[in-house]
Amino acid sequence: MDTNLGIQQMENIVGLSRPGEAPVGFHIQNLEVARLSEEALSALHNPSDSDVKRQLKSWSQEISPSVKSDQLRKNLRSLSLNVTQICNLHCKYCAAGGDGSYGDPIKKISVEKTIPQLRFLLEKVPAGESFKITFLGGEPLLYPEAIDMIAESAQEIATQKQIRLSFTVVTNGTLLTDSNVDLLCKLKAHMTISLDGPAEVNDQLRPTKSGRGSTDLVLNGIQKLISRKSELGSVGISGVFGARNPDLISAYKFYSSLGVDWFDFTYDHLETRAEVSRDFTDQLFQVADLAWKKDKEKALRQIKVFDHYFQLLDSQQRNENYCGAGKSFLMMDARNNLYTCPWVVGRSKEVVGTQDTLSSEKLKAYEKPLVELNNCGSCWARYLCGGGCMYIHENKTGSKHRVDENFCERTRNLIGLALLYYEKSRSQLEERQTL
Ligand code: SF4
Ligand code: SF4
Incomplete structure (x- = not known):
């Protein structure tokens, strides 16, 4: 490295x-x-x-x-739901059963079951608080009618209860028809588009079921979203990188040309080799340097991971939970079962709730801060990392609470780089005491 x-x-x-x-x-x-x-x-x-x-x-x-200290993640504030568990693409590394189905290809969630379940969950949110609903799949825009109906009912419930609601849609970007874009604008949706880089890479990694590339469709869709950006919450791109897709620098240059608000370089959740992790870190360092050269803090913070650390440092808020799994966050599959994490959908042992139940007994296992559950007590980066992703840890070590050392090395290096850039950004604004 x-x-x-x-x-x-x-x-x-x-x-x-x-x-x-x-x-x-x-x-x-x-x-x-x-x-x-x-x-x-x-x-x-x-x-x-x-x-x-x-x-x-x-x-x-x-x-x-x-x-x-981290008070933000104690109560339910966000829900992701699979409106469908089928997909029109066939991505090479799909962690959702290889085809977006999680081993259970359900075409359509039952809207009739979902609305009372949402009411049941929103009952737990006090007036004046905010709540985020993320539509996932499979590919959620294969069933836009469900998004429309569920969002409308959720909004009615939220208005009655004086809850501030926001919507996110995570899509492969191939189905951004005019009517779907109208729907997304109606929801003021925050958009996450999955795109792994320029066409020569993305077409290989994210082919359609017939084997053709999907990039042209996605780029067309992104342009439609950009032309109506003022009606949307935000538009960002998320790509998956690892041994199959090692070139973050080309991806960064490509993403930067598309006019979106932010980009996220996600590490391949299933990759376990140390050298791949180090190469990824090295590339992300180079991407950060390029961004800084381009437009200092503004360009650096277009990259999600750096924006996240800058926000924590600015707010002086310790992050004791890498994610809200089982605390502030739940996942609903297309059969209306509830889980703590999108990546455990389909594992019967991981179900923590059904249509009208939520097992406080099962959720007890997630009650403590992740930095504590994952034994991160001696790690210098713990209050910026928050204990890491349980799914990545489990994939590498066999236990959600035994940390993956590759994850830790990657994270500590990225936090270190963020701190160097943070000091550079802030020292330009104010004189700081120098030891
Ligand atoms: S870097 Fe590793 S040890 Fe440190 S807080 Fe994160 S998961 Fe825990
Ligand atoms: S455990 Fe990992 S994959 Fe699951 S919700 Fe948390 S961060 Fe996401």
């Missing part, structure tokens, strides 16, 4: 360095970031006593009262 990130730790302080960049110190508990001198950086791992070392120790011992 060519990331060349130096990471030194002394108690609550982590020193981060990279060739050609000013070193940065990070307070693990307080989420504070400050520029370090070279002398302070070497004092972090130097056993001898010095003035600068004493200053670092005193910084380490300060615990800021303004840092908030």
Whole structure:
């Protein structure tokens, strides 16, 4: 790997360095970031006593009262639902049973069953709070009528209960007909389009069932969304990268030309090899450098992972839960069974609820913060990472709560890079104390 990130730790302080960049110190508990001198950086791992070392120790011992612990994820605030479990594409790495079906190809969710179930779930949300519904599949736009009916009823319930509702649609982008785009605009939907890079890559990885490429259709659809962007919540692109799709740099250049709001470089959930993970990290470092060169913080924060860390640092909010699985988030399959995560759909042992039940007994297993459940207590990055993805951990180690070291190495490096860029962004706005 060519990331060349130096990471030194002394108690609550982590020193981060990279060739050609000013070193940065990070307070693990307080989420504070400050520029370090070279002398302070070497004092972090130097056993001898010095003035600068004493200053670092005193910084380490300060615990800021303004840092908030993670209260956001305790109550149900978001639901994803599979309106269908079939798909018109045949993506090479599809984790949903290889064909979007999760092993159970259901063409249409029962809207009649779903609406009372939504009412049952929305009953748990206090007035004045917000709630997010994400339509997934299979390909959700194969059944737009269900999206329309479910969204309309959910909106009625939310209005009665004074809940602020928002909608997200995750689609492969091949079915963005004029009438579907009208529907998405009616919902002011936040759009996530799956696209793995330029046509020569995406056509290989995301062919239609007949084997033809899907990219032209997707690009056409994205243009329609862009032309009506003011009527939508946001438009972003998510691609899957790993051994089959290693070139993040070409993908970044391509995504940047499409006029969307954001991009997400998702690591292939099923990939377990350390060298692939390192290559991915290295490429994402290069993408971040390109973005910074292009338009500093603005371009860097178009990349979802960096925006996420910047938000946590700005809000001084510790992230103790990588995701809300089983806490703030539930997943509904097209048979109206409830799960804690999209990737466990179809596993009968993982069902935590049905049409009119939600097992508090089963959800108890998810009650504690993920940093605690996943034993992340000694990791310097824990309050920005939040304990990682249980699905990725389980795929590698056989247990949701035993961490995948590749995930951790990747995450700590990306957090380190985000911290270096965060300091650069903020030091341009204000004078900071330099140790
Ligand atoms: S990087 Fe790994 S050990 Fe650290 S918080 Fe994340 S999952 Fe836990
Ligand atoms: S466990 Fe992983 S895949 Fe499942 S909801 Fe959480 S982040 Fe997503």
